[in-house]
Amino acid sequence: MPQTARPLSKKEIRQENERVILEAAEKVFAEAGFGGATMQLIADLAGLPKANLHYYFPTKEALYRQVVQAIFQDWLKAADIFDDAPGPVEGIGAYIDAKMEISRRHPAGSKVWASEVMHRAPVIQDYLETTLVEWTEGRMAVIQRWIDEGKMDQIDPRHLLYMLWATTQHYADFGHQIETLNGGAALSDDQWEAAKASVKSIILKGIGAES
Amino acid sequence: MPQTARPLSKKEIRQENERVILEAAEKVFAEAGFGGATMQLIADLAGLPKANLHYYFPTKEALYRQVVQAIFQDWLKAADIFDDAPGPVEGIGAYIDAKMEISRRHPAGSKVWASEVMHRAPVIQDYLETTLVEWTEGRMAVIQRWIDEGKMDQIDPRHLLYMLWATTQHYADFGHQIETLNGGAALSDDQWEAAKASVKSIILKGIGAES
C-alpha cells in the first residue's frame, strides 16, 4: 500500500517552508537587488502569503542575511579542492572547474554575492574581515609554496586569486550579457566546456604551470 | 581686474545642474542599486531640492537611463586602442591598461553597469543587442587576425574578451572586497601597477603572445 499523504509534522513544515522561502528569496534578490526586491514578490514566488514570510523571517534584512550567508558557505566549500592538490595544474584547474560549475548551476547566488559586495557588504562585512581574510591567506600560502617548488612562475598570488574569482564568477554575474552575445541563447553544454577549457588554458599557461 | 562672479547664463545653469545631478546619481545608483537609490538621496548629494531633479529629469528611470548610457560610451571609447595595434602585446596590453584605469578612476560607473547587466539589462538591452554585438564581433575579428598571423595561440576570441572584461572590471566592482583583503586600505599607486602588471603578464603569456 502506497504511503498515504499523511500530514507533515511541525518540524517538516518549518524546514520545508524555510527552504522554499530562501529559494524564492535568492532568485528575487538576484533579479531585483535588495532594494528592488519586495516581500510580496518573494511570497508570490514561494507560493505563500506575505504574512507567512514574516512568521519565519522577522524582517526583510534577516531573510536577506540568511540568503547571503548560505551563498558564502557554498563559496568556501568549492575551495577544499585547492589544498589536497599536488600542484597548480590539478589544484587551480579543479578550482576553476568547480567555480565555473557553481556559476552555471547557481547563478542567482553568485549575483546576490556580487551585489552585496558591490554595495560595500553591509551585511557580511564581518565575514569578509574574518573568514574570507583567513581563507585567502591560506590559499596564498599554498600558491606561494608551488612557486617556491618551481611548479609555476613567480606571480603575486593575490592577483592570481582575484583573476580566478573574476573570470569564473563573470559567467554567472554577466550571464545575461554573454547570452545576448550568444544570439540570445543560453550556453550549451559544449559551450560551457569550451569556456572552462579556455579559462584553464589561458591561466595555467599564463602562470607557467603547463608542460 | 578679476572676472566678477557674474550670474550664470541659462544654458550654463542647465549644463552645470545636469552634470551635478548625473554625477550624484551615478554614485547613489552604484552604492544602493536602482531600487535602493532614492531621488531624495541623489538630490541631497547634488545639493539641490528633489523637485529640481524632476525638472531636469522627468523620472527616476530617465535619470538612470542617462547614467547608464554615459557609462556605455566611456566603455566603448576605451576600445579604440585595440584597432591600431600591430599585435596582441600592444593591443591587449593597452586595452588592459585602459580598462584598469577606468576601474580605478571611475568605479561607480563600472558598478552601475554591472548592476544593470546583472538585472538582465532592463534599460540598455537594445544597446547590448546592437552596438555591443557589433563591437564584440569587430574585436573578435582583430583577435582572429592576430591568430591567423601567428602572433598568438589559437584561443577562442570570445572567451578571451570575457576574461579581459571580467578581470579588469573586477577591480572596480569588487573593489570593496579587495580593499578589505588589503587590510581595509585602498590600493596604492604601486599596488595598482602591480595589479596591472600581473593581469597583463598572465593573460599575454597565457595566450602565447609574449617572447
Add this chain to the structure above:
DNA sequence: TCACATCCTGACCGTATGGTCAAGAAGTAG
C-alpha cells in the same frame, strides 16, 4: 523697461511597501 521663457522649490498627493495583529486552523503530548 517690459514681456517672456526658463529655472526653482515648498507643499502636497497617491501608492506601494515593510511590518503587525488577532483570530482561527492544525499538529502534539499527556
Add this chain to the structure above:
DNA sequence: CTACTTCTTGACCATACGGTCAGGATGTGA
C-alpha cells in the same frame, strides 16, 4: 479527549517614495 504549542492568513497601519504643481525668482531679447 483536552490543553498546548505552532502555524496560517486577511485585514490593517505607518511610512517613505516617486512624482506633481502652483507660484515666485531669475535671466533674456527687443
